[in-house]
Amino acid sequence: MNIKSLLLGSAAALATVSGAHAADAIVAAEPEPLEYVRICDAYGKGYFYIPGSETCLKIGGKVRTEGEWYDAYNPNNVRGTLWHTRAELQLQTATDTEYGALKTNTEIRWDWQEGGSTGTNFLHGSISLGGFTVGKEDSEFNVFTGYAGDVINxxxxxxxxxELNQLTYNYDAGNGFTAVISLEDTNSGKGATGSNGENSSDHYAPDVVAGLGFKSGAWGFKVVGGYDSIVEEGAIKARVDADFGGFSAFLMGGWNTDSDKLNKYAGANGAGDAANIGWGEWAVWGGLSVPINEKWKASGQVAYTDSKIFAATANVQFHPVKDLLIEPEVSYTNWDSINEDQWAGILRFQRSF
Structure with a gap:
């Protein structure tokens, strides 16, 4: 056999072997195109597109730990200290549609207090589109006017x-005028079983909240009313806000339609001997906040009721770095009708993200 014949035979053998194993060859898949996270700034800071979709997602929350001394809500609480730690996770989504932004809001809270197990609360869960919101959020009796002062208590x-289930429509005219109408679940939230022991079984009529507001420049005014369909009474609140540049302030007043009864919108927040002391006929709140510099702010609030509850709170908010808060606060409450009072304090550490 000459060299030429040997080479041809070897080539034929290799071709035969290669053909026999062609079906078993490993073929690398084409790599998927890499999609980087895209910023979605149409709905505010912190949103980004979920890869592969047109839905924008925002992830946020906080971790908080605080020491509490006594209790501003309870004159019978004489416990010297209580340490409380909380974590919250919030997920918000938004997608553009022909009817406006389709949004969701989900928030879960975990609480731990010394000597007790972790408590979990499904805080918020709602869907909104075109001004309508359905699901679990805080009552519009609070949300529309804005909560009370920039203090913890x-x-x-x-x-x-x-927290309660609701079907709400918010209207914004774009010229400072706003309005709200909300049907709120009778059987959820504080006062769901009747604030005065009323029987709420088989009760399906919703509570109703409605409000109007107007803002122009540094001034804003809002009024809101709530009707408790179990108690068949309600309350009205009116609020004025002003920003004076060097400080901001608010004044809010509330009226109870029946001073002899508690209802979901004019109820009681006390505990112990003060558990059932509500507004009486009326209540007032006032407060101010003073930014000292970019790291420090001082805030205070006072409140008084027809039933002779006096509450005062003051705090200092310190941000040593962005998104970190250190906040000492002191409160004093006096329940004149039961001749009781209480001093209380909180030292809070909170990291938001």
């Missing part, structure tokens, strides 16, 4: 219910 004098 802002609702020692009750200012309205918080």
């Amino acid at each position: 802002d609702d020692v004098v009750y200012d309205g219910p918080y």
